[in-house]
Amino acid sequence: MYKNIYKYDDMKRSEHMAVRTTAGWYLWTHELMEVKGADAAAFLDYVCANPIANLAVGRERYTTMLDESAEIIDDVVVFRMAEELFWVSTLFVNAMKGWFDTHKGSYQIEYENITPKWHMFAVQGPRSRDIINALVAEPVDDQRFFSIRDNRIGELPVKINRAGFTGEKLGYEIYVAADQADAIEQALNEVSPKFDARQVTEFQVMAWTLPTEAGFYYMRDLRHTNPLEVGLDRGIGWDKDFIGKDALLKIREKGPAREMVGFTVEEADIHINGKHLGGPGEAVCVDGEEVGRVSKIVYGYVKDTNIGYILAKKGSLKVGDHVSIHGHEAVITEKSFL
């Protein structure tokens, strides 16, 4: 019982470590909201905490979207596809539509959920550039991080985005018309063995183990938090108006009440509940007082140990502290495990 669902799983380990040592590729389609119009830039500047209007065409930015109380309602990547055309990559497109409907006001914009039109494949890891170059018409050697360009794979028009959710220095995303996804998958299947790359098929690797090792957040981590609590305040456009700014300024002045910290558990076969599976997450107590809750607990194959995050009262847990979580000894760490 409690046998670790990650540690002994050779398939998960090999998929994960392929990304770390050679390359891994996987279907990674997110939802896309296309926003266009004369006021598209200004509108996105308003609904996003980070600046969007100053993005160059072909560049993108990761940003949070806040509600009026400065709570994060989404974390997205906004692409500037053309001067008045943006893509917002999200996992909550229906909520986003409702949000845009509420806040559109008199902005001259149109927005549409274009998710059905596109699929996306992530190619991540040290050899990812080699794989992309083996597929595309135009080499991507000079393509900067967080930039997206048109390209071709065979006869298929594609967009190549240099980005990823794995923490790897090299990583790309191939956007292709949805009805051509099979062709891209076939192409990747043919090319990847030449570079010792493999397909990643396990959701837990794509969404949890790889990003958590890199210190990234996923969905549930950010629910009912604000950017200052979770370290996503870098790059916030304090000199522009955005939804949630007033409340966030107050929090900044007072100081965030909580912070996200990392932790490891050396014991292999454990039973600790994290919010990533739903629910409140396991309580973390110090001297009998609850100081936080486990946001997620997964596995770091690089360090070969259980890893996770705790959302805790600010200052209650410091790196190096030992705490007991549901009877298992945990050590508080930085929130990155590479």
Place this chain on the structure above:
Amino acid sequence: MSKKIDERIPRELGEGVLPMHAAIKSPWDKLMSYHDAAHYVQRYQGVISAAIMQAFRILVPDYVDRSKAICKNAYNRLAYLNRIPGVAAYQTTENNTHPFCAGNFPGAMIGDAGDECLLMCGRVNDFGTYRAEKELDVCYWDIVGSELCRSTTQSLQACADVQAELRRKGPRLEFHMVEAKGCGDRHCRIVAESREKYPMPEHEQWECFGPVATADQIKYTKEEDTVKESMIFREECGYRFTNGTNWERDPKSSVYPLASTSNGACYILPTFDDLVREGTLDADEVTRVLKCVCEAAGKAAFGEFYAREGLRSWLGVPREIDDGRVVGAYIEMYLQSARIPYDIEAFNKDEVVYTIDRMALSNRLNRMIDTYLAYWYGATKTLVSAEWSLWEDAEGCPEDKVRVRIAKKIDKFC
């Protein structure tokens, strides 16, 4: 009929004067909170469903035959429902299912959310492309019978399979209920595994109680760590259900309508329809056996004098009242907790008459109304006395209503 309504406090009396209660109330203003009403309706329907299951066992004596029939119906019915245009897409959207999730494993989220609505609290222990695990600490259906447990597993399977058709092809998880409170286990536990990754011998549809390949990965929660309430009723959860993909529901949006529309009867009664259609069962015989069993269940409910006294106390029945109004009040509390609309045509010491929304009472199930009437008839006999009876009075009643009359009645053939 006297149409006299007396000796009860009008429903709307005092409305707006004092702070509102989120509650249902008896004719004598005893309140039952929203929380208690949600639990009550779940257990009430569990009891009714348990009676219906006994009828099933009389009609189809063989356990395997019953299990095959109910599992087949559950899978087909849920597959059909999920294929109604828009249904699967709606569920996918509600659950924030990611477009990159290939295969049927996101279906586990549907079961998770549904459990919480039904106050079947517990936790997700694993959620991945090749394996998922959900553990329940509470289940109000645990008195109905293990055939039901098997069939609910198939309904989860159907939801997962059909929803997967909306996305790119991927591994298929096979759902098993490896522990069931209905069988005496401490928890209910679903373990769903991909047979690509975890090969196991083939089995028939009804044999979905395990074994599974990854039993050693099971995360068994000890008794002291179990929960008694769904997230919506727990302070540590902020009185919200939140799943791993940030789908949230509050107490207002979570419990109803599912708590009053999903129950064991929803699995068993449609199975009767299947078996009648196939010619295995006779329709009249099904109705007859159901009535017999449910009447007995109703009589047993208040056969013990302390059950009667307990109900009277719970309803706040004045000491001097010992007539059909007690039965009426009992039924009203159920109808309110199930959110079944009804009107009071008469409420006095001689008779009690309700007109109840037919569609809501039937829950679109064949023979559901017969079941209630038989159960309430039986309950009348022990809750008040054998002089009293309860029946459907259809004369002059609109088609979309059910008129239930509670009065003294002599019946030489009862």
